[in-house]
Amino acid sequence: MEGTLPPERRGFATDRPPDAIRRYSEAERLTHWAVALLYVALFASGLALFHPFFFWISALFGSPTTMRILHPFLGVSLAVLFFAYASRLWRDNLLLPSDRIWLRRMPGYMNGKDETPVEGKYNAGQKLMYWSMIAFVAGLLLTGLVIWRPYLAPSFGMTARRTAGLLHAVFGFVMFVGIGVHFYAAVWTRGSMRAMTRGWVTRTWARYHHPGWYRRMTGKVAE
Ligand code: HEM
16 A cells, blocks of 8 residues: 555655755764754853853763763864864855855845845855854864863863964854854755755745855756
């Protein structure tokens, strides 16, 4: 019986239109959400390590000692997964001359007043966010390695460790603001979350937000 049903009626109901466009593979979505989960755990434990006001958060990890041991391991795991994921996307995030126009018209786009041409899979705002994520994840990883006790920290001098500790906190704060913007943009752009949860977008979404990518995926001209 199962085999005679069309794919969309097998197992569970779905609202996926037959002409939906695939935006992310299962592996990409799983990696992205693993990175997001690790980020939340890292941010929470980072706050608890940063200031006594947030010390209570360590209870969520079992004990302060467990949290202190886990934090760097979670950080290395995030960096490995993030760079594995990001290495699949770099080509689509290369900045093009047309991205300047998008950046100039961004305020109008945010207010829904302006239609701005987007040539590729991502708009200029997403591309800049992508490259900043690369820089800040790398910065957090490198500074984190320098202050990682008891393993690597003893190989560095006091000045290097102090500077790395300070930069680690600054990068962590900037990353928090960046991920906040990323989260807001993901929720604010209707249909975007579905791309990362279900893997597909509607043709209307693709034509409206990324007409160039729509053309590439369908061979059709976006009206
Ligand atoms: C905290 C919750 C998060 C939510 C709700 C979220 C949501 C999303 C969504 C919906 C997309 C798809 C956008 C599109 O295809 O147009 C996306 C893409 C992406 N996300 Fe996240 N994300 C989160 C956390 C993170 C974190 C922590 C990182 C990395 C540290 C990250 C890195 C990325 C990257 C690199 C992309 C691809 C965008 C590009 O290549 O320009 N996300 N995210």
